[in-house]
Amino acid sequence: MEKTSKRTTIYDLAKIADASPSAVSSVLNGTWEKRRISQKLAKRVMRLAEEQGYTVNVQASLLRRERSNIIGMIVPKYGNRYFGEIAEQFEAMARGKGFFPVVTCTQRDPELEFEAAKELISYQAECLISTGATDPDRISAICVASGVQSINLDLPGKDAPSVISDNYSAARDLTKLILDRCEKDLDWSGPLRFVGGRLADHNTAARLDGFVSAHNERSISVPDSYIMATGYSAEKAAATLSTFKPDGPTGLFVNSTISLEGVVRWHSELAQGADQIRYGCFDWDPFGSFLPGNVGMVEQDVTTMLIKVFELFGKPSTSTQPILVPCKLRAFHPDV
Amino acid sequence: MEKTSKRTTIYDLAKIADASPSAVSSVLNGTWEKRRISQKLAKRVMRLAEEQGYTVNVQASLLRRERSNIIGMIVPKYGNRYFGEIAEQFEAMARGKGFFPVVTCTQRDPELEFEAAKELISYQAECLISTGATDPDRISAICVASGVQSINLDLPGKDAPSVISDNYSAARDLTKLILDRCEKDLDWSGPLRFVGGRLADHNTAARLDGFVSAHNERSISVPDSYIMATGYSAEKAAATLSTFKPDGPTGLFVNSTISLEGVVRWHSELAQGADQIRYGCFDWDPFGSFLPGNVGMVEQDVTTMLIKVFELFGKPSTSTQPILVPCKLRAFHPDV
DNA sequence: GTTCTGTGCGCCATCGATTGTGCAACCTTG
DNA sequence: CAAGGTTGCACAATCGATGGCGCACAGAAC
Numbered sequence: 001m002e003k004t005s006k007r008t009t010i011y012d013l014a015k016i017a018d019a020s021p022s023a024v025s026s027v028l029n030g031t032w033e034k035r036r037i038s039q040k041l042a043k044r045v046m047r048l049a050e051e052q053g054y055t056v057n058v059q060a061s062l063l064r065r066e067r068s069n070i071i072g073m074i075v076p077k078y079g080n081r082y083f084g085e086i087a088e089q090f091e092a093m094a095r096g097k098g099f100f101p102v103v104t105c106t107q108r109d110p111e112l113e114f115e116a117a118k119e120l121i122s123y124q125a126e127c128l129i130s131t132g133a134t135d136p137d138r139i140s141a142i143c144v145a146s147g148v149q150s151i152n153l154d155l156p157g158k159d160a161p162s163v164i165s166d167n168y169s170a171a172r173d174l175t176k177l178i179l180d181r182c183e184k185d186l187d188w189s190g191p192l193r194f195v196g197g198r199l200a201d202h203n204t205a206a207r208l209d210g211f212v213s214a215h216n217e218r219s220i221s222v223p224d225s226y227i228m229a230t231g232y233s234a235e236k237a238a239a240t241l242s243t244f245k246p247d248g249p250t251g252l253f254v255n256s257t258i259s260l261e262g263v264v265r266w267h268s269e270l271a272q273g274a275d276q277i278r279y280g281c282f283d284w285d286p287f288g289s290f291l292p293g294n295v296g297m298v299e300q301d302v303t304t305m306l307i308k309v310f311e312l313f314g315k316p317s318t319s320t321q322p323i324l325v326p327c328k329l330r331a332f333h334p335d336v
Numbered sequence: 337m338e339k340t341s342k343r344t345t346i347y348d349l350a351k352i353a354d355a356s357p358s359a360v361s362s363v364l365n366g367t368w369e370k371r372r373i374s375q376k377l378a379k380r381v382m383r384l385a386e387e388q389g390y391t392v393n394v395q396a397s398l399l400r401r402e403r404s405n406i407i408g409m410i411v412p413k414y415g416n417r418y419f420g421e422i423a424e425q426f427e428a429m430a431r432g433k434g435f436f437p438v439v440t441c442t443q444r445d446p447e448l449e450f451e452a453a454k455e456l457i458s459y460q461a462e463c464l465i466s467t468g469a470t471d472p473d474r475i476s477a478i479c480v481a482s483g484v485q486s487i488n489l490d491l492p493g494k495d496a497p498s499v500i501s502d503n504y505s506a507a508r509d510l511t512k513l514i515l516d517r518c519e520k521d522l523d524w525s526g527p528l529r530f531v532g533g534r535l536a537d538h539n540t541a542a543r544l545d546g547f548v549s550a551h552n553e554r555s556i557s558v559p560d561s562y563i564m565a566t567g568y569s570a571e572k573a574a575a576t577l578s579t580f581k582p583d584g585p586t587g588l589f590v591n592s593t594i595s596l597e598g599v600v601r602w603h604s605e606l607a608q609g610a611d612q613i614r615y616g617c618f619d620w621d622p623f624g625s626f627l628p629g630n631v632g633m634v635e636q637d638v639t640t641m642l643i644k645v646f647e648l649f650g651k652p653s654t655s656t657q658p659i660l661v662p663c664k665l666r667a668f669h670p671d672v
Numbered sequence: 673g674t675t676c677t678g679t680g681c682g683c684c685a686t687c688g689a690t691t692g693t694g695c696a697a698c699c700t701t702g
Numbered sequence: 703c704a705a706g707g708t709t710g711c712a713c714a715a716t717c718g719a720t721g722g723c724g725c726a727c728a729g730a731a732c
Contacts, residue, residue: 007483009688020712025689035691036710053481058458059404060688063395063717079420087414088441100455102438105424119436122394124343145389146343234622261622268626286570286597287623290604345718356682361719371721372680396718399687 008052016052017045024049028056062124071099071313072120073129073153074139076108080257081285085302086131086153093306099126108232110134114142121146127313129153136160151312153305156202162322163308165300167203170327171210171253171282174298177331178251178280179218181295186276188249191215191222195252196237196259197229204229204255207282211253229255237262245270252279257288264291289332296331344388352388353381360385364392398460407435407649408456409465409489410475412444416593417621421638422467422489429642435462444568446470450478457482463649465489472496487648489641491538498658499644501636503539506663507546507589507618510634513667514587514616515554517631522612524585527551527558531588532573532595533565540565540591543618547589565591573598581606588615593624600627625668632667 094101136157143150156162197204237259284299430437472493479486492498533540573595620635
């Protein structure tokens with residue numbers, strides 16, 4: 001039925017349909033009515049294409065049309081609710097708008113981010129969305145050089161429009177929630193410890209601001225040693241906490257579910273006093289919400305963020321002032 | 337510095353370097369020594385390419401070379417440890433081998449799976465890996481028609497080689513673990529309930545087999561009503577369990593972390609007897625391991641699975657007998 | 673001075689699809 | 703029946719990169 005060796009092309013179809021390649025092409029890409037191809041020929045070609053299992057060579061098609069329909073995204077990780085959700089929804093939305101989404105995961109490795117960006121540009125991506133990129137401006141730079149639009153998501157850059165969460169407000173609200181619950185459950189009023197993230201990172205800085213503000217509003221001062229922002233990884237969080245053996249009520253503000261993994265490990269291994277600890281986490285995870293001691297989590301509003309991204313898409317970049325999207329605070333029920 | 341409107345091409349570079357496009361091309365793709373281009377010209381061209389922010393138009397390049405370097409994968413979800421891990425490791429391995437991985441998420445929607453597969457073929461993917469596809473054979477079929485290799489991962493198909501977990505053995509071991517812990521903690525000896533998944537699905541069937549075998553080995557019989565495989569979603573699991581209010585010790589075999597979400601929700605809302613419940617889950621999640629009542633989880637060996645996939649890659653498809661990869665059982669510490 | 677061997681590079685066809693243009697064949701109208 | 707209009711399609715250039723082929727020129731050998 002079909003040629004064994006190579007993929008069928010419009011030339012093959014033209015031969016067996018006894019028509020010209022251009023006629024075949026226009027039938028298959030839907031322009032045949034405009035080009036006044038008879039229905040008879042159109043039907044014949046379509047039937048043959050079906051029979052031969054023809055699929056366009058998008059490479060060739062887009063080369064000619066000088067566009068790619070590809071819209072690229074780089075994300076640091078997949079197996080994390082937040083970024084997983086971003087990737088999934090992004091793909092769905094892009095497809096809904098007729099684009100071909102290509103998402104690639106760069107493990108928070110600046111070199112890999114850069115390489116992946118270049119690769120996406122080579123594949124003629126029309127727009128590149130850098131999610132949580134460690135060096136978004138470096139990526140914006142090659143995008144500019146190649147005439148490709150770039151948009152930052154989750155972490156802001158100064159050379160391209162950015163859509164990010166309102167980290168400050170959400171962190172402040174979460175901090176208040178944890179403080180309230182410490183007060184209520186443990187009759188203890190802080191200050192909390194801030195665990196995870198990197199201070200150099202914009203989001204961590206904004207969250208820390210919110211964290212400190214919430215304390216200040218209550219006239220609580222936070223010692224420097226309580227800021228344990230030693231990186232994004234479960235191991236680092238666990239390591240930082242390993243020497244900390246609380247001997248009374250304690251509260252933690254956990255920056256990201258990745259750090260939460262370390263915190264929970266530490267928490268579960270405490271010899272005593274584990275029930276005297278309350279914590280909340282910036283970022284949401286369905287299982288996280290059932291962990292003992294967890295009083296609330298911040299869920300970033302992925303859908304709204306992506307809507308904003310797609311609003312920017314195609315527009316000549318206006319302001320690079322980050323667009324802030326409010327988060328949703330999820331407070332969990334008090335222990336019974 | 338660079339042209340504002342269009343991307344730089346080898347023709348642009350040829351003009352400013354005062355050389356021919358073919359010379360530029362061979363310099364940039366590394367064949368210049370074979371083509372006896374002088375180092376002098378090569379250096380000049382490379383410098384210019386750098387300055388102009390040149391990137392190959394892979395579309396054109398691959399059209400000419402008649403290959404794409406693209407290796408495609410479809411996965412049902414990202415934001416799930418198992419599939420997230422698969423996607424991440426797949427990308428890393430593919431890149432390590434010089435390919436361009438394109439992963440796309442199809443939400444367990446058969447139509448979307450099919451559309452995405454066609455799209456990847458249109459982009460000239462050289463191999464398509466269907467992960468957890470609901471209808472892998474339909475995808476294999478178009479791959480065959482287009483002369484593209486296809487490999488199934490996680491769920492087997494009969495028309496292409498498959499790499500899957502040894503669901504039977506792992507389920508048997510997990511069942512035994514749960515039964516042991518029920519015996520030890522609750523002085524209760526089953527039978528357990530099986531929650532989540534679809535019986536029509538190969539993996540659920542294999543796991544159920546293992547589940548039943550483990551019971552049989554201990555001469556425990558499992559009532560039909562204990563098999564609650566009503567689908568893959570947290571809601572469905574929660575709905576199925578909603579009418580179940582245990583009045584004594586109970587044990588559950590939870591099929592997938594997705595179902596686990598529902599189980600945990602149900603568990604946390606039980607008015608009483610929650611401490612009389614033990615469960616284990618097929619699939620691993622870092623937070624899942626700290627949930628009250630969870631005695632163990634099965635971690636599928638993603639790395640080994642992908643190694644097997646890459647071993648199949650490029651080979652003329654041999655047998656379509658599924659390749660079984662053993663899982664790792666993670667048992668959690670008894671409650672203190 | 674002629675022939676021979678390298679060196680260095682340009683010319684041109686090609687990959688598959690798209691699209692502006694052109695042109696037969698047929699039909700209509702007066 | 704000629705002029706004009708319509709229908710239906712083919713031709714050929716083009717997108718950017720690649721690679722076989724061949725040509726010009728330089729130096730070596732005789």
